[in-house]
Amino acid sequence: MTADTPVRRIWSHEAEAILQSLIPEAASFELPSFGFLRKSANGIFSGKGASRTVHNDLPLDLDKACNRAKRLVPRMGQQRELLETCDYSSLLVCNLWRPIAPSTKPVESAPLCVCDAKSVTAEDFVEHNIGALDDPRATQITGLKHNARQRWYYYPAMTTEEVLVFRQFQHAKGDAAATMPAFHTAFRDPASPEAAEPRISFEYRVGVLTR
Numbered sequence: 001m002t003a004d005t006p007v008r009r010i011w012s013h014e015a016e017a018i019l020q021s022l023i024p025e026a027a028s029f030e031l032p033s034f035g036f037l038r039k040s041a042n043g044i045f046s047g048k049g050a051s052r053t054v055h056n057d058l059p060l061d062l063d064k065a066c067n068r069a070k071r072l073v074p075r076m077g078q079q080r081e082l083l084e085t086c087d088y089s090s091l092l093v094c095n096l097w098r099p100i101a102p103s104t105k106p107v108e109s110a111p112l113c114v115c116d117a118k119s120v121t122a123e124d125f126v127e128h129n130i131g132a133l134d135d136p137r138a139t140q141i142t143g144l145k146h147n148a149r150q151r152w153y154y155y156p157a158m159t160t161e162e163v164l165v166f167r168q169f170q171h172a173k174g175d176a177a178a179t180m181p182a183f184h185t186a187f188r189d190p191a192s193p194e195a196a197e198p199r200i201s202f203e204y205r206v207g208v209l210t211r
Helices: 006-022 062-068 076-085
Strands: 026-030 036-041 090-099 112-115 125-130 139-144 152-154 164-172 184-186 200-210
Touching (some): 006 026, 006 164, 006 200, 062 076, 062 139, 062 164, 076 090, 076 200, 112 164
Antiparallel strands (some): 026 200, 090 164, 090 200, 112 184, 125 139
């Protein structure tokens, strides 16, 4: 978590400034030294690339999120302890998503779209396990069944100078259920040219405690 990486030296400070401007009540940040690189090749999705499955990267239960998402948010359990024992009001996990170099053009291949949280209900959820069910290291995410009520949006032609910030988890102290996150997916934009430059993007998840 404290490794001296370019993510730690440069991007973590930029990410903190962005989140502080968007969440004025933020009081503590858990800024990892790593993130996740996603690639697509001419709109074709690979196992480690841009996902075309609608999902949220965390379970929506606080216990499961802390136990099953350690690869994505390693110190979420420690932040939960601080939420419960200190003067904090909520725990959030935010994803800062951005195209990165060597991309030279605005994103056309496999752009990211997000679902309006107000258009989703718990009945739409589907839990997915990544790994064996009995493996404590397995990751659990939340999928989403199609529902005609759902409203989807995306920012076309994002550049490396732009960042999309969305909520992946939020639990307020004293609440029984988590706040609805922003489900998301890459998609095949019919307006994209066949020879679109492959998308290269970076995901950075930050734990935030608010007052």
